[in-house]
Amino acid sequence: xxxxxxxxxxxxxxxxxxxxxxxxxxxxxxxxxxxxxxxxxxxxxxxxxxxxxxxxxxxxxxxxxxxxxxxxxxxxxxxxxxxxxxxxxxxxxxxxxxxxxxxxxxxxxxxxxxxxxxxxxxxxx
Amino acid sequence: xxxxxxxxxxxxxxxxxxxxxxxxxxxxxxxxxxxxxxxxxxxxxxxxxxxxxxxxxxxxxxxxxxxxxxxxxxxxxxxxxxxxxxxxxxxxxxxxxxxxxxxxxxxxxxxxxxxxxxxxxxxxxxxxxxxxxxxxxxxxxxxxxxxxxxxxxxxxxxxxxxxxxxxxxxxxxxxxxxxxxxxxxxxxxxxxxxxxxxxxxxxxxxxxxxxxxxxxxxxxxxxxxxxxxxx
Ligand SMILES: Nc1nc2c(ncn2[C@@H]2O[C@H](COP(=O)(O)OP(=O)(O)OP(=O)(O)O)[C@@H](O)[C@H]2O)c(=O)[nH]1
Ligand SMILES: [Mg+2]
Ligand SMILES: [Zn+2]
Numbered sequence: 043x044x045x046x047x048x049x050x051x052x053x054x055x056x057x058x059x060x061x062x063x064x065x066x067x068x069x070x071x072x073x074x075x076x077x078x079x080x081x082x083x084x085x086x087x088x089x090x091x092x093x094x095x096x097x098x099x100x101x102x103x104x105x106x107x108x109x110x111x112x113x114x115x116x117x118x119x120x121x122x123x124x125x126x127x128x129x130x131x132x133x134x135x136x137x138x139x140x141x142x143x144x145x146x147x148x149x150x151x152x153x154x155x156x157x158x159x160x161x162x163x164x165x166x167x
Numbered sequence: 168x169x170x171x172x173x174x175x176x177x178x179x180x181x182x183x184x185x186x187x188x189x190x191x192x193x194x195x196x197x198x199x200x201x202x203x204x205x206x207x208x209x210x211x212x213x214x215x216x217x218x219x220x221x222x223x224x225x226x227x228x229x230x231x232x233x234x235x236x237x238x239x240x241x242x243x244x245x246x247x248x249x250x251x252x253x254x255x256x257x258x259x260x261x262x263x264x265x266x267x268x269x270x271x272x273x274x275x276x277x278x279x280x281x282x283x284x285x286x287x288x289x290x291x292x293x294x295x296x297x298x299x300x301x302x303x304x305x306x307x308x309x310x311x312x313x314x315x316x317x318x319x320x321x322x323x324x325x326x327x328x329x330x331x332x333x334x335x336x337x338x339x340x341x342x343x344x345x346x347x348x349x350x351x352x353x354x355x356x357x358x359x360x361x362x363x364x365x366x367x368x369x370x371x372x373x374x375x376x377x378x379x380x381x382x383x384x385x386x387x388x389x390x391x392x393x394x395x396x397x398x
Contacts, residue, residue, distance in 0.1 A: 044293065052180050059174055066169055073180070078322050080296035127321040127355050137357030146179045155169045 045081050048147060049089040056152050057098035065154035068102040072151050076109045076144025077127075083108070086147075111144035184298070188265060191300035195283070196390045201383040202283045204299050206323065207307035208316070209289030212333040214242045215366035216307065217284055220379075221249035223372050230282040233271040235263045237288060251275055262293035265300060281383060295322040303382055305329040310338050314348035317355060324352050329360045331375065336365040 056071055075081055083106055090104045111124040115131035116138040122131065129139050179185065195202050205213045217232055224230065231251040234242045243254035253271040255263060268285060272278060285301065287294045306327040308316055311334055317324045324330070330352050332345055349361055360378060364371035 044296070048180055055176075055180065059176070063172065063174060065172070069171060078325065080322060127318070127325070129325075129355055129357060137353070139357075147181070148179055149176045151173050151175045151177070153171050153173050156172050158168045158170050 045085040046089045046093075048081060049086060049093055052147075052149060053090075053093055053097040053099050055149060056102070059152055060098055060154055063154055063156065065156050067155045068099040068152060069155060070103050070105055070153040071099065071149070072105045072107065074107040074109050074143075074146075074148045074150055076146070077111045077124075078141070078145035079147045081147050107150070109144050112142045113139040114142050115139055184265070188298040188300045191265070192302060195300065196302070196386050197394075198278060199383075199387050199390075200278070200280050200283050201303065201379065201386055202285065202299070202301040203303045203305060203379070204285050204287060204294070204301035205305050205307065206287045206291070206294045206327070207289060207309070207333075208291050208312060211289070211307040211309040211312065212366055213286045213289070213307055214245055216331060216333060216364065216372075216375075217246060217286060218249065219364070219366040219369055219372045220284075220376055221246070223369065223376050228282055229280045230284065231275055231280045232284045232286060233268060233275075234286040235267070235288045242286060251277075251280075257288055261288055261290050262297050263287050263299055264297055268299050282379060291316065291320040291323045295320070295326050302386060303328050303379075305331055307331045307333045308348060308352075309334040310341055310343040310345075314343045314345070314351070317348055317352035321355050324355045324359070327356065327359065329362065329378070332361065332363045333366060335363050335370065336367060 052073070056068055060068055075083065086106065087104065094100065094102055112121065113124050114121050115134060115136050117136040118131060118134045120131055120133035130137055131139055192202070205217070207213050221230065232246050233253050233255055234246065235255045235257055236242055237257055237259055240254040243252045246252040253274045255267045255271045257263065257267065263285065285299055304327045306323055308330055310332065332348065345363065352359055362371055362375045362378070364375060366372065
């Protein structure tokens with residue numbers, strides 16, 4: 043629904059990282075999304091393709107990890123995945139469950155190319 | 168030569184927006200303003216509920232409304248007889264965002280309200296993903312929409328604090344089970360408070376208003392504790 047603006051924000055954040063780490067280029071951007079992230083995978087991929095080459099992340103690839111909606115029970119401590127938006131503990135049926143994942147569009151990590159600072163001990167062939 | 172370095176981040180892409188919203192929410196609390204984000208599908212009765220709320224209080228509360236509307240100022244005109252109101256024209260956007268709220272606040276001029284209602288654009292999808300710095304998110308569900316809406320729009324109901332089942336006067340005319348709708352909604356968000364109202368007759372509005380008063384008192388008390396603690 044608002045994937046384009048989220049991707050714009052993502053690319054801006056990664057570009058800032060690239061500058062902060064004095065990198066040459068961004069290789070891979072890893073993100074995760076889940077059933078309550080409010081974004082659709084296909085639309086994120088399309089928005090990324092459209093925008094990436096107009097940004098400092100030019101040439102980067104996006105890796106999207108699909109995560110389930112996960113939760114922990116505040117009564118019995120059980121950790122489980124929420125299926126079909128049923129927010130009940132699968133062990134004790136308590137409704138006091140806390141969502142622990144799958145409700146955000148998260149930037150996990152970024153691979154950037156940096157200039158080697160130390161002198162390599164072995165020459166690469 | 169170049170090497171690849173992995174930079175760990177592990178942060179919500181919207182972290183900065185969330186931080187900004189949390190800060191605004193805290194500011195509102197400090198001023199004693201309870202902010203209520205009112206969401207629903209188009210025509211579920213948001214403006215009517217706000218009219219009924221204002222009528223019920225009859226000027227005894229300092230309230231204001233920011234109302235999002237794609238194209239007109241009709242809702243703002245309806246509410247103008249009751250309280251300060253600013254229209255937030257979204258120019259086609261399907262939901263409100265914080266910058267629009269901030270602009271509306273500037274136009275309102277003062278900020279010493281006890282209750283600030285933000286009537287969102289009629290839409291059960293996008294407003295679910297946008298924190299407007301509210302303390303209470305209320306989703307209206309009119310009986311004419313069908314009792315399957317909580318199950319079909321889980322994020323909206325998951326992120327809400329209150330469900331107001333509206334247009335209760337029409338219940339005899341439509342196949343709508345209040346129990347089924349509530350049961351579905353509570354599976355998604357067990358802590359939901361539920362109210363049933365008819366804004367035309369005012370039935371159920373007193374309970375809703377009482378809840379708002381309670382929420383504001385809790386907010387003010389919690390903030391007073393915090394202020395003393397930080398002194
Ligand atoms: N019968 C009945 N009609 C109602 C009730 N509340 C609102 N309506 C009618 O429903 C229609 C829509 O009400 P609004 O209050 O404008 O709904 P809204 O959610 O603000 O609509 P948008 O801002 O356009 O999304 C109007 O014709 C109201 O008169 C109610 O409790 N009972
Ligand atoms: Mg309205
Ligand atoms: Zn449990």
